[in-house]
Amino acid sequence: MTLSQIFLVLGAAHAAAGLWFSLSPGPAGAWLRRFPRQVVPGIFLMLLGTAWFVWNLQRTDVSDFAEWQPILLAGFVLLGVGCCIFVQDYLAIRGGTVVALLVCDYFLDVRRPSDNPWSVVLSVWCYGVIVCSVWWVGSPWRVRDLASWMTAVPGRLQRIGWGLAGFGAGMVALGLVAIR
Numbered sequence: 001m002t003l004s005q006i007f008l009v010l011g012a013a014h015a016a017a018g019l020w021f022s023l024s025p026g027p028a029g030a031w032l033r034r035f036p037r038q039v040v041p042g043i044f045l046m047l048l049g050t051a052w053f054v055w056n057l058q059r060t061d062v063s064d065f066a067e068w069q070p071i072l073l074a075g076f077v078l079l080g081v082g083c084c085i086f087v088q089d090y091l092a093i094r095g096g097t098v099v100a101l102l103v104c105d106y107f108l109d110v111r112r113p114s115d116n117p118w119s120v121v122l123s124v125w126c127y128g129v130i131v132c133s134v135w136w137v138g139s140p141w142r143v144r145d146l147a148s149w150m151t152a153v154p155g156r157l158q159r160i161g162w163g164l165a166g167f168g169a170g171m172v173a174l175g176l177v178a179i180r
Helices: 003-023 025-037 040-059 063-086 091-111 117-138 141-152 156-178
Strands: none
Touching: 003 025, 003 091, 003 117, 003 156, 025 091, 025 141, 025 156, 040 063, 040 091, 063 091, 091 117, 117 141, 117 156, 141 156
């Protein structure tokens, strides 16, 4: 993916989520409140994150731990599968944070050689996601609390949605005009 494509995809995803929150706050709010404790999406996200991380580790050519690489690969596979079996509470949040961290790793790798000043927007977004992911993987119930807060007051989720949609539109505009 190019940096411009990342901005377009990220902007479209934020805009779509924002419009869903704004135009259908009832169903969106119900989904947000249910998601943290969902097991099936959690298993999918955890296995996706585990496979992606193991693939990254396998492609890494660091001679310092080459002799340990097979043990690390097996250990991380066991850890990911073990989490799906033994740590199912808030698994959707834990799996989502693993995938989010890997997405940010990829985005920052693509962004790194860019000298475009607008690409800093992507870096700030990624580091914000990284901070939230690290915080939420350690205390996943905070996502449940955030979803409850977002849906507690009528109209709050709609306002958040319009903000997300505006941010998404800005990202799409940057991807079309400023990022090359």
